[in-house]
Amino acid sequence: MAAIGFGTSRLVAMVGLGGALWLLPLVRARGQTNAPALELLISMSQPYVAEPDAARILLHIHNPTPQTLWLYRRAKGKKPPEELVAEENRPVETVGGSTVEVKLQPADAKAAEAVSSPAVGSVLEYVNMPKPRLIKLAAGGDYEETSIVHMQPAMAEGQKAIWGAYQLSVVYGASYSNAEQFQRNLGATLWQGEVASNTISVDLRPPLPDSVGVVSGTSMGPDLQPRGGVRVSLSDEQGQLIDQQVTQGGGRFSFAHLPLVLYWVTGRREAATEDTVTFRHEELTSAAPTVDAQLVLYPPEIYDAKKLVHKPTLVRVFDPGGQPVGGIEIEAIFSNGDVVDDVKGTSGDDGLAVMELLPGRSSVSLKRRGCAEQADRTDVAPGGGVDSFKFVFNCVRK
Numbered sequence: 001m002a003a004i005g006f007g008t009s010r011l012v013a014m015v016g017l018g019g020a021l022w023l024l025p026l027v028r029a030r031g032q033t034n035a036p037a038l039e040l041l042i043s044m045s046q047p048y049v050a051e052p053d054a055a056r057i058l059l060h061i062h063n064p065t066p067q068t069l070w071l072y073r074r075a076k077g078k079k080p081p082e083e084l085v086a087e088e089n090r091p092v093e094t095v096g097g098s099t100v101e102v103k104l105q106p107a108d109a110k111a112a113e114a115v116s117s118p119a120v121g122s123v124l125e126y127v128n129m130p131k132p133r134l135i136k137l138a139a140g141g142d143y144e145e146t147s148i149v150h151m152q153p154a155m156a157e158g159q160k161a162i163w164g165a166y167q168l169s170v171v172y173g174a175s176y177s178n179a180e181q182f183q184r185n186l187g188a189t190l191w192q193g194e195v196a197s198n199t200i201s202v203d204l205r206p207p208l209p210d211s212v213g214v215v216s217g218t219s220m221g222p223d224l225q226p227r228g229g230v231r232v233s234l235s236d237e238q239g240q241l242i243d244q245q246v247t248q249g250g251g252r253f254s255f256a257h258l259p260l261v262l263y264w265v266t267g268r269r270e271a272a273t274e275d276t277v278t279f280r281h282e283e284l285t286s287a288a289p290t291v292d293a294q295l296v297l298y299p300p301e302i303y304d305a306k307k308l309v310h311k312p313t314l315v316r317v318f319d320p321g322g323q324p325v326g327g328i329e330i331e332a333i334f335s336n337g338d339v340v341d342d343v344k345g346t347s348g349d350d351g352l353a354v355m356e357l358l359p360g361r362s363s364v365s366l367k368r369r370g371c372a373e374q375a376d377r378t379d380v381a382p383g384g385g386v387d388s389f390k391f392v393f394n395c396v397r398k
Helices: 109-113 179-186
Strands: 002-005 012-017 020-025 039-044 048-050 055-062 069-073 096-106 115-117 120-124 133-137 142-152 164-176 193-196 200-205 213-220 230-236 241-246 252-258 262-269 278-283 290-296 311-318 329-335 340-346 352-357 360-367 374-380 387-392
Touching: 039 164, 039 193, 039 200, 055 164, 069 096, 069 164, 096 109, 096 120, 096 142, 109 115, 120 241, 133 142, 133 311, 133 352, 142 164, 142 241, 164 179, 179 311, 179 387, 213 230, 213 262, 241 252, 262 290, 278 290, 311 374, 329 352, 340 352, 374 387
Parallel strands: 048 200, 213 290, 311 387
Antiparallel strands: 002 012, 012 020, 039 055, 055 142, 069 133, 096 164, 120 142, 164 193, 164 200, 213 252, 230 241, 230 262, 262 278, 311 352, 329 340, 329 360, 360 374
8 A cells, every 4th residue: 555745845655565665756736727736646555467357546636735626536537528519498518527547658668669559558437327526625635536447568569468567657637618617606626637646567467377268248228239338347256347348339348368257247328327237147167168148228217316327516605795604504406207306415614515416407495593494496507527506695584
């Protein structure tokens, strides 16, 4: 594991791998123009990673600035920028979130010169329906998050894998289509930018000789036709994530070089805003070292709000004079005829409260002892990222 030292001048960290302690320089963030700088240190408790296992990388994020910052949890693998979608009589969808980009290259100079295809580190997402959160990172505060990464070695000519020592670093980033509105509404800073980590060593090892199993299959719709756009996860018997693939138009997926044990195969639609998870239990044996699984994704019937993806939302309550008000009980009720969602929160001394709300309109009530209840509303925009709302609480004595 790691012991972290965040100082005000030169920053270093002691990382213990394989019983040894290494003194590593801590890389300071370079965010977007005028973006507050973060500091990022990564560490791993496992000294090597053998195919097909994934690595668990701990991200240590430090806020050296004198202001509170807000982060989006959890970070996903970096993808091409999303486009904003506008429809008639519908607000523009918001996009955004935090990302982790993995940098991986052979440590040996000769091996690096022989590379014909670069090494790849893929950030794996959690198997179940996403549950994004907003994290408050106070001035001088720290936050830790684990990224699960599947690493593929670089290839030399002739598609020969280059195993051995690699240098690993990551770039943690965030971007939001409505960050400026967030700042204007609340006077709160939603962190955007990029920060590069320190570099650590990792030993990539080939599969064991007896790892000959294969789990493959097809993701299908209710008509039993192949379905693309499904994130298929492979986990071990204890539920530890090993690898993932997103199916294309043919719906095919395949995981190879597997030990002959029991596995969970799970699928969920990538763009779904509701719980679409389906799973199979598959066992590989010497008599049956390969399986061909069918993952059928039926249209979900959702009557429970917990099965819908909520959007992280920050609200702030002010008094008529523009001062933040704490201790205000906030209740947001959403109803679309099938689903009713009742979310409650209380504003802190800074007037802020974090609430996970469903996109669409919610009726809001603001309460404080001795004051009449005040009615308001939120119109949470569709899409990803975050949303923000400002309320003015006029206390009318009962």
